[in-house]
Amino acid sequence: MFSELLKHPRAMALSIGFHLVLIAAILINFHFSDNTNLVKQADLAKTVKAEIIDQQQLDAQKNRKKKEQEARRKRELEKQNKEKQAKAREAEKKRQQAEQKKRKIALQKKKQEEAKRIAEAKTLAEQKKQQQEALKKQQEVKKQEEQKKQLAAEKQKKLAEEKRKREEKIAREAEQKRLEAERLKQEADKRRLAEEEQKRRQQELAEKLKAEESQRRLNSLREAYKLAIKQKIERNWRQPQGITEMPDCEVRVIQGPGGIILDVSFGACQGGAKTYRSSIENAVFKAEPLPKPGDPSLFERELIILFNPS
């Protein structure tokens, strides 16, 4: 693509120019809208400043007027003060005379009051004595009542003791009953456990028997399997001509799944002629496929068969 575009510089130039114009148009548009906002803000600032100036001038005038008024007020105050002082001096004289009179009257009042106080004190002392006697009587009565109360309390205590003893007895009996119940429960548990144990043992025994049973079945099946193979091979065997010596032979057969024969070899086979051996080998191959075992777990890859023609 770039190589083709390089071949056409005019197209590239046109495209770049177009984009520059587009960007410029967008920028200018945004710029104008910004300018209108700025102008409005500047106007606002001017009006605010003008108001502030006016306020300051007004404040200055007000201050000047205030000062003049204060000076006038001070002068008047001084005059008034002088007059007041003269009046005050006269008033003071009058006040002193009045106080002397007052003091005399007060002394007379004090004497009268002291006489009164002494009389009151005497009457108070008598009253106190009477009160104390009354108190003593009351205390004696209280003591007698307390003794009565103590007796009553002792009686109650005794009663409470007896009650407590009775309750303890009941509690002891209950405890014994509880222990008895626990003992019974434990015995029951023991019995249950023993039963379970027995059951388990029986089950185990049954399982064992079953396993033995299946083992025996498998063994018999294996025997049958081996026998079936051997019989099939022997059925397929044809006695070669002119052979008199026919010893027992151990034949090793390797089979694949489905009873396909993979290999045949000979173990102990003393005195067997070559033709005899090959006849056995033929018989094995003819017996293909070898019979299937009764249980798939009995399948053996390697079989050793004792071949006896008799």
Add this chain to the structure above:
Amino acid sequence: MNDTSLLGLVANASIPVQLVLVILLFASIFSWALMYVKRGYIKQGQAEATTFEGRFWSGINLTDLFAQLSGRQEKRFGMEAIFESGFREFARARKAELDDSSVVRSAHRAMKVAMSREVEMLDSNLSFLATVGSVSPYVGLFGTVWGIMESFRGLAGVQQATMAMVAPGISEALIATAMGLLAAIPAVIAYNKFANEVDSMVIRYENFLEEFTGILQRQAQAPS
């Protein structure tokens, strides 16, 4: 932050957003240049096909037409190229004294090859327009998402959040989406238009090819 002009927003944007903007700008520039080039090719091809069809059906002797074309210095393209390669193959096969059907077949094959070459030239680079049209909105969206992510991340550490704190960031991020759409829309329109035109050109070439094959078949059966 007070600079809300477009230029200020772009200058203040984070690096990924700026990168996205630059990529989109280049994509847009290239796609416009390609549009210009492609439009030229297709217009030229259409004009050439019209004039050549006029000459071909004017009743001129095909051998004369071939001689005129092959005698020309400049490179032949479009319908001329198809005609020339077909006729040259036809002449060569007849000189080799092949039987009639195989002569026509070899000429047909040569024309097919020439046609596919022409179509490929018309078709080339259209995929770039399709790619720009479909991908640049996503690129723009990526820039926007990134920008908004950044501005919200800045907001995380602040106690009292105000609109004024995120607004510039989101505004700058949205520029990326706008740019992506700006690049994609013309590219998609151009791609659809060109694809349509190229298809109609292919049909025109195929029709010519079949007609010309019929003529050659008749010539081959006639005694030379």
